[in-house]
Amino acid sequence: MSLRERLRLYVITDRRFRDEVSTVQAALEGGATAIQMRIKDAPTREMVEIGKRLRKLTDEYGALFFVDDRVDVALAVNADGVQVGPDDMPVQLVREIAPNLLIGASVYSLEEAMKAERDGADYLGVGAVFPTKTKADARYLGLDGLREVLETVKIPVVAIGGINHENVREVLRLGVDGIAVISAIVGAPDVKRATLEMRRIIDEYLG
Numbered sequence: 001m002s003l004r005e006r007l008r009l010y011v012i013t014d015r016r017f018r019d020e021v022s023t024v025q026a027a028l029e030g031g032a033t034a035i036q037m038r039i040k041d042a043p044t045r046e047m048v049e050i051g052k053r054l055r056k057l058t059d060e061y062g063a064l065f066f067v068d069d070r071v072d073v074a075l076a077v078n079a080d081g082v083q084v085g086p087d088d089m090p091v092q093l094v095r096e097i098a099p100n101l102l103i104g105a106s107v108y109s110l111e112e113a114m115k116a117e118r119d120g121a122d123y124l125g126v127g128a129v130f131p132t133k134t135k136a137d138a139r140y141l142g143l144d145g146l147r148e149v150l151e152t153v154k155i156p157v158v159a160i161g162g163i164n165h166e167n168v169r170e171v172l173r174l175g176v177d178g179i180a181v182i183s184a185i186v187g188a189p190d191v192k193r194a195t196l197e198m199r200r201i202i203d204e205y206l207g
């Protein structure tokens, strides 16, 4: 399966809603194709311990596993890749020190998207497509901004930010490769059900 296909439903952990291991177990049962461990404030040792468990789980389900921000942790837990934003390690530098990691770049404008592609990112996380409460400093790009990015870049695009079961069709219609979700899945009462339902909607569009 191509990277594009494996990014279809990208679930990101958030311990403000629930712990990483139970989140990922349920999301994988529900059909998530990619998982990102996103932990902003915890000791590195804890991140590595949890990351190793998530690596095992994602391997069992054949899902991709990414680590947010931290190249060192991604390498330590044998993740498939790392997700870096405008304040994180630059894409070219990640490539230099970790040539075997996939690199996802978080971008919030057409300019940032074009630059990340030039710098050699493997895929883009593009947003925020809708207003979100989950990331305080996420810049808003909107559906029109996302459309421009899709018309311009060639690498796979995963849309992020405020996407839920009600509005996801508006995003899929634009031709994205994948949907990245936190609150609509990790914050749902039943994570597996929320994932199954999101996957069903995505599959209607992407076949």
Ligand code: TZP
Residues within 6 Å of the ligand: 106, 127, 128, 131, 132, 133, 134, 135, 138, 160, 161, 162, 163, 180, 181, 182, 183, 184
């Ligand atoms: N990056 C851009 S928006 C966002 C991140 C991490 C938050 C996504 O969370 P939600 O709850 O799906 O809006």
Ligand code: MG
Residues within 6 Å of the ligand: 068, 069, 083, 084, 085, 088
């Ligand atoms: Mg970051």
